[in-house]
Amino acid sequence: AQTVTQSQPEMSVQEAETVTLSCTYDTSESNYYLFWYKQPPSRQMILVIRQEAYKQQNATENRFSVNFQKAAKSFSLKISDSQLGDTAMYFCAFMTYNTDKLIFGTGTRLQVFP
Amino acid sequence: DVKVTQSSRYLVKRTGEKVFLECVQDMDHENMFWYRQDPGLGLRLIYFSYDVKMKEKGDIPEGYSVSREKKERFSLILESASTNQTSMYLCASKTVGRSNTEAFFGQGTRLTVV
Numbered sequence: 303a304q305t306v307t308q309s310q311p312e313m314s315v316q317e318a319e320t321v322t323l324s325c326t327y328d329t330s331e332s333n334y335y336l337f338w339y340k341q342p343p344s345r346q347m348i349l350v351i352r353q354e355a356y357k358q359q360n361a362t363e364n365r366f367s368v369n370f371q372k373a374a375k376s377f378s379l380k381i382s383d384s385q386l387g388d389t390a391m392y393f394c395a396f397m398t399y400n401t402d403k404l405i406f407g408t409g410t411r412l413q414v415f416p
Numbered sequence: 417d418v419k420v421t422q423s424s425r426y427l428v429k430r431t432g433e434k435v436f437l438e439c440v441q442d443m444d445h446e447n448m449f450w451y452r453q454d455p456g457l458g459l460r461l462i463y464f465s466y467d468v469k470m471k472e473k474g475d476i477p478e479g480y481s482v483s484r485e486k487k488e489r490f491s492l493i494l495e496s497a498s499t500n501q502t503s504m505y506l507c508a509s510k511t512v513g514r515s516n517t518e519a520f521f522g523q524g525t526r527l528t529v530v
Binding site: 306308311335337344345346347349352393397402403404405406407408409 | 447449451456457458459460461464466474504506508510512517518519521523524
């Protein structure tokens with residue numbers, strides 16, 4: 303069975319600083335996707351970034367980037383130049399090639415303060 | 417703009433009532449999902465559907481059933497609501513295949529069973 307672990311229930315960062323959220327996962331599959339989703343106070347889940355396991359290059363979307371370590375089964379999210387609007391719950395998620403089901407971690411609540 | 421709409425943002429029901437949570441998507445997606453979100457537990461999959469009238473149990477199906485009579489609509493049914501079903505419920509949809517892996521979410525229904 304696949305599992306996703308987020309070991310940081312809460313984090314805080316000052317505006318304009320950089321923060322890294324951790325995620326580890328466990329699977330015996332070799333082909334899969336990893337995601338970070340953001341859930342702001344409005345409750346609308348939004349895809350932040352995705353990574354295909356076969357791609358060695360780390361995904362980047364503007365201020366958001368990942369550090370994907372396949373051998374270590376680690377998938378951390380780095381947010382650069384943090385903004386107040388980044389305040390949200392962040393969920394790490396996993397999906398194998400042969401299923402469309404997302405498996406989520408327990409989430410990290412990020413607070414960005416001025 | 418893609419849209420997944422859940423019929424209620426907040427719902428209060430009495431113990432023993434039959435409860436229907438409705439979800440509609442306008443993207444012609446084949447797959448639809450119901451998740452339950454609880455603090456410290458993340459999102460857990462209740463049921464998903466990969467086609468009209470087709471369904472599969474997720475990780476926590478006990479006490480729930482689903483209905484998908486039309487492609488765009490996926491209903492979650494609590495046959496006899498109990499207080500331990502007080503939670504946030506999120507609906508999601510996505511297309512099949514590896515060409516587009518993004519899942520789209522509704523804004524959630526916060527259900528309180530009293």
